Amino acid sequence: MEKHPPLAILKTCPCCKGKAELSDMVVAETQMWQVHCNQCGLSSELDDDAEFSVQCWNRRLESDGLRMWLTLSATAIPLVSVIAFLAGTYLGMSL
DSSP, X not given: OEEEOOSSOOXXXXXXXXXXXXXXXXXXXXEEEEEEETTTXXXXXXXXOHHHHHHHHXXXXXXXXXXHHHHHHHHHHHHHHHHHHHHHHHTTOOO
């Protein structure tokens, strides 16, 4: 597997924030490209277009903000429910 300079700036790994690298390999006589993280090993799928591989890798980070809010919501909703239940029990309210 040869290593090549990126065609565009590669964003950091969405899992570990490690450095990403664009590599190529020949599969069935076709040059294929893949972006992978040097730290955790996460990689994109092989593709015959290097620019497309880079675009797919960079697009992954755009959903990190949404993922954070979904995780926060999934944690906060049960927490608020438990606090409301305990407060209601403490104040003598019943359902």
